[in-house]
Amino acid sequence: MKFTVTEYSFEFIVQKLKADRYYVPGYQREFVWTPAKQSKFIESVFMGLPIPFVFFWQDEEGRMEIVDGSQRIRTIRDFMDDKVALRGLETLPAANGLRFSDFAPSRRLMFSEKSLRVIILDNSTDAVTRTEMFARINTGGTTANDAEVRRGSLPGPFMDMVIELADSPEFVELTPISRSLVDKREREELVTRFFAYLESFDPTLVASDGGNGDIPSYKEEPRRFYFSFVKEANDRISSEIEQDDTSPTADAMREEFLRTLQFVNAVSPNGFTKSQTGNQVPRVRFESIAVGSALALRADPDLLLRSPDITPLLESAPFKEATKSDAANVKSKLLGRIRLVRDWLAER
Known part of the structure; x- marks a missing residue:
């Protein structure tokens, strides 16, 4: 399996997602993370904990299919769009109830500049191989059958x-x-x-x-x-x-x-x-x-x-x-x- 490894900032990935240059394939499940799980993930980002790799595949048109990591990426997008109010945080309880716009500009900038490590699978990787790979290295999300x-x-x-x-x-x-x-x-x-x-x-x-x-x-x-x-x-x-x-x-x-x-x-x-x-x-x-x-x-x-x-x-x-x-x-x-x-x- 051929692939490359790179890093993209949250801001860059969200822009591409909104422009439909990055997309969630039809075979993946609908967004299933609860508000509590979204909040825990955002809290982990603010704490500086490492974020697992996400996997992309570049299709024939040059667009990026999100093979694994769509729940994380969509949570980042929704948080930066002020659609997520943090709740149930235990390590950073002062952030409970806050949305992205409630944070200081420096905090927002630091969050936007956080990066995700991305593995981009070669165009020749077919759907069967991609999903087999997903099933083997999935980090705990819900795998499409x-x-x-x-x-x-x-x-x-x-x-x-x-x-x-x-x-x-x-x-x-x-x-x-x-x-x-x-x-x-x-x-x-x-x-x-x-x-x-x-x-x-x-x-x-x-x-x-x-x-x-x-x-x-x-x-x-x-x-x-x-x-x-x-x-x-x-x-x-x-x-x-x-x-x-x-x-x-x-x-x-x-x-x-x-x-x-x-x-x-x-x-x-x-x-x-x-x-x-x-x-x-x-x-x-x-x-x-x-x-x-x-x-x-x-x-x-x-x-x-x-x-x-x-x-x-x-x-x-x-x-x-x-x-x-x-x-x-x-x-x-x-x-x-x-x-x-x-x-x-x-x-x-």
Whole structure:
């Protein structure tokens, strides 16, 4: 990874932020620091405590994306704009209730001239690498998850469809998950995985483990695999829309997803959960049931009419073993749990 290290004053960074030369990418979370946390940070600055590095990435237009440090930078901006009144300070209690303009000119100047050490990532650093780096060296902020990264950095018609299907009543009913997971776009993550695995699965290949069917593009780097798939799907669907104002690919994918939901609703009394009152949808369980069912329906569309009860499979020892969370992203495990459902349904 190529990068340079430099220092910028608070005043300089705030000016660039206001001029939209520095920006917070769409995949990052909204501003989440509380007034108390903002105040503690400002207090630390006045105390002269060291400030962690911030990370920028220069895009093709020369603008700087704030990869890590947006909460700190936005707090500095808001304080200098008199939008933050300090509160709850214990080390410098005399500053409680003060805004930036309440300080003496010399104090304001000293604050404005404080500097941040900045690591600027090279333009060639892609979004997957940037977020991987962020996750590894994050200094305690709230990290954007993969679904949020894809939503913000890969806008397009496929991503729009993922968001639409994730919010569909049929899918919501089959995936009863917590509010916090909904807010973290877990349903979008599940929909993306469904399409990435299903569309990349080649039933004519024999995998290295000897099983029928393989996902040749999956190299046990799931983040990069999903990212590449979403980008390619966006490009393919966009090209079709530009030519004919419609996308047969998107229409077929949407129809297959909804057909799979209809099938799972018919064959699995608990949908993708383990019980009628379940409120968790483990990813390994979802992938196995959803992708395995879709592949079985591709091979035998009449399976939808027969709709065999899948409960015996879901309660079997082989299924429970195949959907353990350990080594979930290992390719042989992924293929094994998908094939298990596909092959069991094929025998019905």
